[in-house]
Amino acid sequence: MKKTILSLLLSGLLLLSACGSGTTAASEPAEDDDTLHILATTYPVYLFTTAVTEGVEGVEVTRLIQQEISCLHDYTLTVNDMKAIEAADVIVMNGVGLEDFMADALSTSDAPVIDCSEGVALLPAMGHEGHDHDTEYDPHIWMDPERADQMIRNIGGGLAAADPDRAEQYQDNAIAFSGEVYNLKLSMRFIIASDQPDLQLPHRELITFHDGFQYFADAFGLDLLKAIEEEEGSEASAAEIKEIVGLVQDYDIPAIFTEKNGS
DSSP states (O other): OHHHHHHHHHHHHHHOOSSSOOSOOOOOOOSOTTSEEEEEOSHHHHHHHHHHTTTOTTEEEEESOOSOOSOOTTOOOOHHHHHHHHHOSEEEEOOTTTTGGGHHHHHTOOSOEEETTTTOOOOBOSSOTTSSOOOOBOOOGGGSHHHHHHHHHHHHHHHHHHOGGGHHHHHHHHHHHHHHHHHHHHHHHHHHSOOSTTTSOSOOEEEEEESOOHHHHHHHTOEEEEEEESSTTOOOOHHHHHHHHHHHHHHTOOOOBOOTTOO
C-alpha cells in the first residue's frame, strides 16, 4: 500500500501542481459511531492522510473535493460537502489559504482541524491577483518532498492529538512514510540535481503552464522562468506569448510543462 501511495506522491509532485484533485473518489462516511471519520480536503492531503492511517482499525478517510478541478480558489461548497464537514470527526487541510472557501463551514464545526502547512517554509505566490483569497503565499507546498515531509509529520501529530488511543500507530506510520519520502527525494535529486557533469541536466530552466512548480523548482535547484497561466482561467496575451517565445529561444527550452486541464 505504501509503495502505491509513494508512486502516487511522485505522480502528484509532477502532475498535481494545480490546486484541485485527481479523479479517485472516496466513499461517503459510514453511519458508524465507532468509526473515526477523517475528512481530507484535497487529493495530496488525502494521499498523505491515507498513508498515516494505513492499517489503523476503526478509521475512515474521506476526500472532500472529489470532482476534477484545476483550481480551488473559486470553489463553492456543495450540499454534500457541507454534510461531509458536519459528519467529520477530524478535518485535515492543506492550509496557506487554499481552503478559504471552507472558512464559514469550519467556523461552525466542532471537529479539530489539522493544518498541514504549519512549520512549512513558504514562498510568495507568483500571481494570484485575480482571486479573492487573502494569501500572499504559494499553497502548492506538496510539490517539494521536504515540505511534503513536514505535512506528513503534521498529520501524524495532529491525529495523535485528536485520537490518543491510536497515537502510536499514527506516529509510527508518519515516521515510516517520511522515510520513504526522504528516499524519493534522494532519488529525484540524483536524477534532477546531480553535481556530476555526466549526469547534469543540459537545461535547468522551466516554463510551466500553471504557477504550481515553485516549490519543485526550489527543491531541486531549477530556474522557473515563467508560468503561462499565473491567473486561473486566463489566456496569455500576445505580449506574453511573445515573451514566452523569446524565453524559449534565449534559453533553448526543449519542452514546456503542461497540464491535462490546460487550455
